[in-house]
Amino acid sequence: MQTQLSPEFADTADGREAEAILRKCVHCGFCTATCPTYQLLGDELDGPRGRIYLIKQVLEGQQPTEKTRTHLDRCLTCRNCETTCPSGVQYGHLVDIGRRIVEKKVPRSPGQRALRWTLKQGLTSPLFAPAMKLGQSVRGLLPPALQAKVPARQSAGTWPSRTHARRMLLLAGCVQPAMAPNINAATARVLDACGIQTVIAEAARCCGAVKFHLNDQAGGLDQMRAAIDAWWPLLDSGQAEAIVLNASGCGVTVKEYGHLLRDDPAYAAKAARVSAAARDLGELLPELLPRLQAAIDKPSAHQVLAYHPPCTLQHGQQLRGGVEQALRTLGFALQTAPEESHLCCGSAGTYSVLQPQLAQPLRDRKLHHLQKLQPAAILSSNIGCITHLQSGTEVPVRHWIELLDEALLPAVSSEKAASPRGLA
Structure with a gap:
């Protein structure tokens, strides 16, 4: 061109x-x-x-x-x-x-500016968690549109207490700990069973994606710098070997820190190092398979599970097929949608709030294909996709790491008794 x-x-x-x-x-x-x-x-x-x-x-x-x-x-x-x-x-x-x-x-209308400001400040604020708890306490009284954005309260179980020679940082995230706290805890328990200790640097909160994609790119870059500052001492000293991301939307963003901060003289080198150390949770599966095969109970081959690979995983990170292959190797009857598995579900961060007239048809189209499989549950790898899809179906929609957590044998997880169970 x-x-x-x-x-x-x-x-x-x-x-x-x-x-x-x-x-x-x-x-x-x-x-x-x-x-x-x-x-x-x-x-x-x-x-x-x-x-x-x-x-x-x-x-x-x-x-x-x-x-x-x-x-x-x-x-x-x-x-x-x-x-x-x-x-x-x-x-x-x-x-x-x-x-x-x-x-x-092109200036926006006052209403548009107010909505976008509320999203970028509210979702990334420490006040989001108490606000979510309040919403969950009155969830049954909320109008349907708002109720769809407020998941039922969930127990996270117990965080592993064992220490291991291998340590990895985990980004807690901004909305995931409040909306689905079991995802992070399940990640820690599964990695613990594989001999890896999960460490959270409390100062690393939002990865910066929310603000950046709402055109507050300066604010998003500041959050990226804050995350780098929180992780750097453990990475630089060798106390953590990698940063594991269990939300693919965060994963694709952290992997692009090196590009986004390439012109920042104070952060360019650190950002490149952080991006190189970032691993989607699914990327760890191949090396964990031998430990996992000995650590989990054999799943039922008759319980069909549908998998929706998020766009941020298959297109943003260019990671396709890894999660599906690993879970099938472990014995799970996992299937992807028979049609259009490459298409977006319509979540796309805050898109489902800002563009509901497009997001909902995309969600329904995706669910139509997934539900053809008559699955016991729908699995995915991103909190946004999980929440958005769940708003349109009674079939449980969950992160695949929760499935592995539930399958852990008691002998390999001292936290097993405290972990939540069941597909619902």
């Missing part, structure tokens, strides 16, 4: 990065075939190729409009197009640049 950037952007970091990405695009349109919003709306400007043209026009000096921003807002940033693209166009980085520029040039 030929480009002629305006003087406003020609010699800037954003301009240089965007131009390099744009010039890889060959207009082939393969991306539109796998774009969820294009499939729903059928508008070229609601597909990756159309959005690339809009961003190109802005970078070349055309004044963006509210319509421009609407088309960029509708993008899920699922990055399915990156998996499809034969030319290696880094669309996710390009849309981040385009959104940041358009956000400055």
